[in-house]
Structure formats: structure tokens, C-alpha cells
Amino acid sequence: MNIGEIARRAGVSRSTVSYALSGKRPVSDATRRKIREVIDELGYRPNASARALANGRTSTIGLVFPPAGTHYTGMQLDFIGSVVEAAAAYDYDVLLSPSGVDSDRSFQRLLGERRVDGAILMEIRLADDRVDHLADLGFPSVAIGRTAHPERGWWVGLDHTALAQACVHHLADLGHRRIAFVNRPEQLLRAGYESAHRGLDGFTKAAAERGLTVRTYNCGDDAASGQACLERILRDDPATTGLVTLNEAALGGLYRGLAQAGRHVPRDFSVTGVVAGRWAETVTPQLTAADVPAEQMGRLAVDLLVERLDNPDTPPRNHLLAPPISLRASTGPVFGTA
Amino acid sequence: MNIGEIARRAGVSRSTVSYALSGKRPVSDATRRKIREVIDELGYRPNASARALANGRTSTIGLVFPPAGTHYTGMQLDFIGSVVEAAAAYDYDVLLSPSGVDSDRSFQRLLGERRVDGAILMEIRLADDRVDHLADLGFPSVAIGRTAHPERGWWVGLDHTALAQACVHHLADLGHRRIAFVNRPEQLLRAGYESAHRGLDGFTKAAAERGLTVRTYNCGDDAASGQACLERILRDDPATTGLVTLNEAALGGLYRGLAQAGRHVPRDFSVTGVVAGRWAETVTPQLTAADVPAEQMGRLAVDLLVERLDNPDTPPRNHLLAPPISLRASTGPVFGTA
DNA sequence: GCGGGGTATCGAACCGGTTCGAGCAAGGAG
DNA sequence: CTCCTTGCTCGAACCGGTTCGATACCCCGC
Known part of the structure; x- marks a missing residue:
């Protein structure tokens, strides 16, 4: 079922069918109606590959995904969902690309073979070759995250x-003097993940400002690692009274570790961090945290990308978000301080 | 940069370049080397749209996604990740399609416009028009889930x-007589979601066999709903001593409800259900549950689809999985029974 | 020295759309 | 009545690959 068949049955030429569909040239009411009729009857839809070949646009955007094999976090899930949804609103499809160990193969497929009009990158590193x-x-793309030199990018x-600073100040304001920082896995820190680095920076800086005694930890992206990490924290310094975490996947494990050490949250120990809202609410007590607005970020990324695709010469734009800390139930004054 | 340009620079015809790349006809060593050289120098990659148009295959599979707008569960995330990964191993890309409220629009894009060679469907309903x-x-597709009549399908x-029966028997074996069932949201049950229906069936049947007193509940896919649901359970029958849940996203809320009602798990109350392993381990105490092997299922779905694409006349195949219950820490004998 | 078989290459057609330039008919102005 | 617009439609070329049939060449046997 192709455009030629439609043309034949409607008694017109292929180009007329094309114009009737695109509206790029006037077509008489009578022929337009006839063509519509035939199309509706046969359920015709133009072939995407042929269209892409002819006009150079695929109506598809690539979503370059964190490496498979590692665990996905809830935040990433929210990104993906919101990107797909936002893209659909602009009539774009989303092609997933696992930028795995050899990021090259899949990456080359997307760009070299022109499968997509533009790309959204996730899991940005400070020095990111992608x-x-x-x-x-000059390939149209938008990053979810900033490299070390974000000035000229989208x-x-x-x-x-x-956000990490805000968490530290929040704990310091409550009287905490000895706190820990639970970062993403060491391997990601070494790879230069921006959230791990900037978060650590903010934590360290704010802690110094407030004169706090701190220890920082890297922790695997799963519950067992979280539990192990918490045990280390209390072993290293039993007087620790609070922690800040960027590690959503370890959160359940951190809570378990606290429970098993007999520390009650928030009476004996305060927990806060940077976590997507819906995941902060699954733990008990609910986590006081800077809620990552994942849906909004995905949507904004698509908005920027579409804008860039529509007018290729716009100067770079960006959005830097800093959501406030949502007070829930996992932080409180240090015992004896209130 | 197209195949004609490569041909010109290598001093051969376009077809020779094509044959050198595909290997479908012999090409002399000398010309092959020359062509390789030019291609490497220019970093040429054949245009995916043109190739798809010519040979009718897009090397892309569609992943038809649960309706956006509702919450995604961790299990769905695991499916998506494993499908993408498995597809990449076969050199297929994955195109996401939110089969939203008007499943038609996006669905038509995928199939009608021939964007994909085959599709994997998630969130199957007993009567599923898709x-x-x-x-x-006769479109090549594989469902993750079964309709009411799965005999002739992939x-x-x-x-x-x-699985639900196994959960009931597990609780009954531990001496529980009054238990509750926490299902997915009512709206999904009404829509005919197979997991909600078959799970409910199994629960009801097994409970009748064992002569248990039961109540069944629908619960929203979030922590707040889980908490509310648990409060209703204890209000409706304070003598309830255990529950079975299919609702992963509500799990955190159920635990919170129990904690706030002063019921200790597993001493006063046992919790079990059907939940992906990595999420069962994030709660404290860790959930005794039938672990959904999401990664394996995604991989199997891709295997089946690729098999079907490679030889279109194979009779339908399928895999029905029934993982055993992993004993963790959330169930125990009824107080006074052990 | 000539016919036969195999190998390497080429040109042309095709996949299914879009787009450009040209043609044709009807209608209005001069 | 002629000329010029204007509105609609057509045919052909093009996008960048793949594939088929034909051709040119070489080596071999007789």
C-alpha cells in the first residue's frame, strides 16, 4: 500500500496525493475529498523511511541512556518516561541508545546512520566526550546535566x-556537628559523573563553612551496599548524627542499617539528600530531601531540543534548577539540642 | 557523504561499494581494500532510512509502553532496560511508544508507517485489542503477559x-487464617490487566482451598495509597495477620501503615507478594516474595521476537515462568502458633 | 586459436515518498 | 476576442541505499 496505489485509485498523480496530504500546494476540494476517501478506506499511512529519506528528517530523537548492566535508578526511570511523553506531544518518537562500555557502536548507529534528528544525553560527566x-x-543535542564547561552548550x-549545601545547612541548623556524605559508587565518581562531583563539592564546602566534622563515602547503587555503607559510617565514627545522600538506590539499605544499629530516625539520626519525590515518600519515615524534578527536567530537555531543531541558529539555552528542600519526617534536632 | 561519493573516490561503481560492504557478492581484495580505505578516511556510515527503504527492514523494534501519566513501577523499568540491552546484542534499536489513552496515534505511527520490524507489548490485558x-x-510481535486466550500467540x-497461590499457601502454612490481598488499582483491574485478574483468581482460589478468611483490596500505585490501604485493612478486620500484594509501588506505604499501627513485621504481621527482587530488598525487613525475573523476561521477549523475525513461519512459542518464593524476612508464624 | 566457465564489475531499476518546473483550463481585464 | 492571471494537476528528478541482469575479462582445456 503506497502512495502510487492511492494515486491510481483516486485517479490522480502521486504528487497530487502528496500535496493533498501535506497541504504545501493547493488542491481542489473535490480531489482532496476523493483522496481522503481512498486513504480512509485502505487505511493508508505514508512510509516513514521513505519520507525520512526524501526530506531528511526522521521525526525521531535519540535518548542516550546510562550504560546498561548497572542498575537503573528511579530518577532515570522518571526521566525516560517524561522524555517519551513530551516528545510524543511534539510528534517525535524516541529511540533508546544504551551508551554502554563501547559507547561508540550504538552512538554511531544513531548519528552516523542518521537514525535521529537530535539527541538527549543522560548521565553527564564533567569531561564528557559525547x-x-x-x-x-554541530549535531542538535541537549544534555540532562552539565559538563565542567557548560557555557556554550544546550x-x-x-x-x-x-542542593548538597542546602542539605548540610539544614542539618547544621538542627544542631548536627558530625555528619556523613553518601555518594554514588566510586566507579562513577572516578568516571567523573557530574552529580557525584558537584554534590561532593557542595557538601565539603558547606561543611567547612559550618565547621562540621565530616566523612564522605562512596556507596553501590543497591540496598545491600547502602546497609554496608551505614555500618561503616557508624564504625568509623559512632558519634555521627546525620547523613546526606545522593544515592537513591541505596536509601532503603541506609534505613535498614540504621534500624539494625538501633538508631531511630529522626530521633537519634537524621537523613536527608537529593532524591526524586516519589521515591522519597516510599521510605518510613518519609525522607526530607531536595526533590529532583525529573518529569520537569525531561520535558524541558525535549522543549529545548525541539526549539533547536526548529531553528538551528538559535544561540544555546539552558535551565539550571535548584528545587527547595521538602520537609518531611527524616530529620530533626540532635538529641539534647532541641 | 553518501555511497556515490565513496564510489567516486574509490574509482568504482555504487553497486560495488554496496557489495563490498554487504559481502553478498565477491569483490576483489584490491578494490575491497581501496573502498575500506576511503570509508575509514571519511568516516562514512550508510544512511539508515535509505537502507530501510531499499530492503524493507528498519532494524528497529518497538516497545509499547504502559500509558504515560500513570506511575511507572520498578518492574517496568527493569523490563525496559533489559529489552534495550538484549536488542542491542542483536543489533536492533528500540523505539519507545507510549500506548497512551489514544493508543492509536502512537501505535499507528509504529506499524502503519513501518517504523519498526516488530513490537514487544507490555502491560497486557485479558482482552487486549492491541x-x-x-x-x-500477522505483524511480528511478542507480548510480555498473556491474554485470556494465549494459545496461539507469542x-x-x-x-x-x-504465584499468588504460592503466597497464600506460604502464609497458611505459617498458621495465618485471616489475610488480605492488595491488588493493583481498581481502574487497572476494571481495564482487565492480566496480572491483577490472574493474581486475584489465584489468591481467591487458594484461600478457599485452605479455608481462610480473606478480604481483597485495590490500591493506588504509590506510597500514600499503600498506607491508606493498610489502614482500611486493619479497620475492616483488626484480626488480620498477613497480606499478599502485587502492588510494588505501594509496598513502602504498606510498611509505613503497619509501623504506624504498631504492628511489627514479621512478629505481628506477615507481608508477602509478587515483586521484582531488587525492590523486595529495599524495604526493611526485606520482603519474602516471588521475585519477578524482569531482566530474564525482557531478554526472552527479544529472543522470541528476533526468532520470529528471522523465520516468519515458525509456529508460535512462549515461556511461562513461575519463580519460587524467595524467603527473606517479612513473614513468620502467627503469634502464639509457633 | 577458439569456445566455455567463473569472477569481478557496472549500469539501471527499484524502494516510497517529496519537490520543482511546466502545462492546462477557466475566468477576468482590456 | 485576445492576453494574462490564477488555480490545479502532472511528470520527472531526487533522496541514498540494494539488487538484478549483463558485460568484460581472465584462465583453462581441447
Whole structure:
């Protein structure tokens, strides 16, 4: 079922059918009606590959995904969902690309073979060759996250430094003097993940400002690691009274560790961090945290990308978000301080 | 940069370049080397749309996604990740399609416009028009889940009936006589979601066999609903001593409800259900549950789909999985029974 | 020295759309 | 009545690959 068949049955030429569909040239009411009729009867839809070949646009955007194999976090899930949804509103499909260990193969498929009109990158590193590469190529893309030099790029990011600082100040205001920082896995820190680095920076800086005694930890992205990490924290310094975490996946494990050490949250120990809202609410007591607005970020990324696709010469734009801390139930004054 | 340009620079015809790349006809060593050289120098990659148009295959599979707007569960995330990963191993890309309220629009894009070679469907309903529609069309697809009449289809499913029964027997063996069932939201049950229906069936049947006193509940897919649901359970029958849940997203809320009612798990109250392993381990105490092997299911679905794409006339195949219950820490004998 | 078989290559057609330039008919102005 | 617009439609070329049939060449046997 192709455009030629439609044309034949409607008694017109292929180009007339094309114009009737696109509206790029006037077509008489009578023929338009006839064509519509035939199309509706046969349930015709133009072939996407042929269209893409002819006009150079695929109506597809690539979502470059965190490496498979590692665990996905709830935040990433929210990103994906919101990107897909926002893209659909603009009539774009979303092609997933696992930018795995050899990011190259899948990456080359997307760009080299022209499968997508533009790309959204997740899990940005401070020095990110993917971002640099795309910038060099002038390929339309938007990053969810910032590299070390975000000035001339398109991105939507979270101010991890400010958020970690806010968490520290929140705990310090409650009287905590000895706190710990639970970061993403060491391997990600070493790879230069921006959230891990900027978060750590913010934590360290704010702790110094407030004169707090701190220890920082890397923790695997799963519950067992979280539990182990908490045990280390209390072993290293039993006088610790609070922690800040960026590690959503470890949260359940951290809580379990506290429960098993007999520390009651928030009476004996305060927990806070940077976590997507719906996941902060699944733990008991509910986590006081800077809620990552994942849906909003996904939507903004798509908005920026579509804007960039529509007018290729717009100067770079970006959004830096710093959501406030939502007070829930996991933090409180240090015992004896209130 | 197209195949004609490569041909020109290598001093051969376009078809020779094509044959050198595909290997479908012999090409002399000398020309092959020359062509390789030019291609490597220019970083040429054949245009995916043109190739798809010419040979009728897009090397893309569609993943038809649960309706956006509702919450995604961790299990769904695991499916998506494993499907993408498995597809990449076969050199297929994955196109996401939110089969939203008007499933039609996005669905038509995928199939009608020939964007994908095949599709994997998630969130199957007992009477699922998508499945029927694809079967009528003979379109290669694999469902993750079973309709009411799965005999002649391609799918990989979970034996929800058996799993729910196993949960009931587990609780009954521990001496529980009054238990509750926490199902997915009522709206999903009404829509005919297979997990909700088959799970409920299994629960009801097994409870009758063992002569248990039961109540069944629908619960929203979030922590707040879980908490509210648990409060209702204890209000409706304070003598309830255990529950079975299919609702992963509500789990945190159920635990919170129990904690606030002063019921200790597993001493005063046992919790079990059907939940993906990594999420069962984030709660404290860790959930004794039938672990949904989401990664395996995603991989199997891709395997089946690729098999079907490679030889279109194979008779339908399927995999019905029934993982055993993993004993963790959330169930125990009824107080006074042990 | 000539016919036969195999190998390497080429040109042309095709996949299914879009787009450009040209043609044709009807209608209004001069 | 002629000329020029204007509105609609058509045919052909093009996007960038793949594939088929034909051709040119070489080596071999007789």
C-alpha cells in the first residue's frame, strides 16, 4: 500500500496525493475529498523511511541512556518516561541508545546512520566526550546535566552543589556537628559523573563553612551496599548524627542499617539528600530531601531540543534548577539540642 | 557523504561499494581494500532510512509502553532496560511508544508507517485489542503477559495465578487464617490487566482451598495509597495477620501503615507478594516474595521476537515462568502458633 | 586459436515518498 | 476576442541505499 496505489485509485498523480496530504500546494476540494476517501478506506499511512529519506528528517530523537548492566535508578526511570511523553506531544518518537562500555557502536548507529534528528544525553560527566563530540559536529543535542564547561552548550541541569549545601545547612541548623556524605559508587565518581562531583563539592564546602566534622563515602547503587555503607559510617565514627545522600538506590539499605544499629530516625539520626519525590515518600519515615524534578527536567530537555531543531541558529539555552528542600519526617534536632 | 561519493573516490561503481560492504557478492581484495580505505578516511556510515527503504527492514523494534501519566513501577523499568540491552546484542534499536489513552496515534505511527520490524507489548490485558489487532495483521510481535486466550500467540508471561497461590499457601502454612490481598488499582483491574485478574483468581482460589478468611483490596500505585490501604485493612478486620500484594509501588506505604499501627513485621504481621527482587530488598525487613525475573523476561521477549523475525513461519512459542518464593524476612508464624 | 566457465564489475531499476518546473483550463481585464 | 492571471494537476528528478541482469575479462582445456 503506497502512495502510487492511492494515486491510481483516486485517479490522480502521486504528487497530487502528496500535496493533498501535506497541504504545501493547493488542491481542489473535490480531489482532496476523493483522496481522503481512498486513504480512509485502505487505511493508508505514508512510509516513514521513505519520507525520512526524501526530506531528511526522521521525526525521531535519540535518548542516550546510562550504560546498561548497572542498575537503573528511579530518577532515570522518571526521566525516560517524561522524555517519551513530551516528545510524543511534539510528534517525535524516541529511540533508546544504551551508551554502554563501547559507547561508540550504538552512538554511531544513531548519528552516523542518521537514525535521529537530535539527541538527549543522560548521565553527564564533567569531561564528557559525547558532549564534546556532538558539539564539534554541530549535531542538535541537549544534555540532562552539565559538563565542567557548560557555557556554550544546550542543557538542563540540577544545581547539585547548591542542593548538597542546602542539605548540610539544614542539618547544621538542627544542631548536627558530625555528619556523613553518601555518594554514588566510586566507579562513577572516578568516571567523573557530574552529580557525584558537584554534590561532593557542595557538601565539603558547606561543611567547612559550618565547621562540621565530616566523612564522605562512596556507596553501590543497591540496598545491600547502602546497609554496608551505614555500618561503616557508624564504625568509623559512632558519634555521627546525620547523613546526606545522593544515592537513591541505596536509601532503603541506609534505613535498614540504621534500624539494625538501633538508631531511630529522626530521633537519634537524621537523613536527608537529593532524591526524586516519589521515591522519597516510599521510605518510613518519609525522607526530607531536595526533590529532583525529573518529569520537569525531561520535558524541558525535549522543549529545548525541539526549539533547536526548529531553528538551528538559535544561540544555546539552558535551565539550571535548584528545587527547595521538602520537609518531611527524616530529620530533626540532635538529641539534647532541641 | 553518501555511497556515490565513496564510489567516486574509490574509482568504482555504487553497486560495488554496496557489495563490498554487504559481502553478498565477491569483490576483489584490491578494490575491497581501496573502498575500506576511503570509508575509514571519511568516516562514512550508510544512511539508515535509505537502507530501510531499499530492503524493507528498519532494524528497529518497538516497545509499547504502559500509558504515560500513570506511575511507572520498578518492574517496568527493569523490563525496559533489559529489552534495550538484549536488542542491542542483536543489533536492533528500540523505539519507545507510549500506548497512551489514544493508543492509536502512537501505535499507528509504529506499524502503519513501518517504523519498526516488530513490537514487544507490555502491560497486557485479558482482552487486549492491541494483541488481537497485531495477530490479525500477522505483524511480528511478542507480548510480555498473556491474554485470556494465549494459545496461539507469542508471549513470555508470569504465572500470576500460581504465584499468588504460592503466597497464600506460604502464609497458611505459617498458621495465618485471616489475610488480605492488595491488588493493583481498581481502574487497572476494571481495564482487565492480566496480572491483577490472574493474581486475584489465584489468591481467591487458594484461600478457599485452605479455608481462610480473606478480604481483597485495590490500591493506588504509590506510597500514600499503600498506607491508606493498610489502614482500611486493619479497620475492616483488626484480626488480620498477613497480606499478599502485587502492588510494588505501594509496598513502602504498606510498611509505613503497619509501623504506624504498631504492628511489627514479621512478629505481628506477615507481608508477602509478587515483586521484582531488587525492590523486595529495599524495604526493611526485606520482603519474602516471588521475585519477578524482569531482566530474564525482557531478554526472552527479544529472543522470541528476533526468532520470529528471522523465520516468519515458525509456529508460535512462549515461556511461562513461575519463580519460587524467595524467603527473606517479612513473614513468620502467627503469634502464639509457633 | 577458439569456445566455455567463473569472477569481478557496472549500469539501471527499484524502494516510497517529496519537490520543482511546466502545462492546462477557466475566468477576468482590456 | 485576445492576453494574462490564477488555480490545479502532472511528470520527472531526487533522496541514498540494494539488487538484478549483463558485460568484460581472465584462465583453462581441447
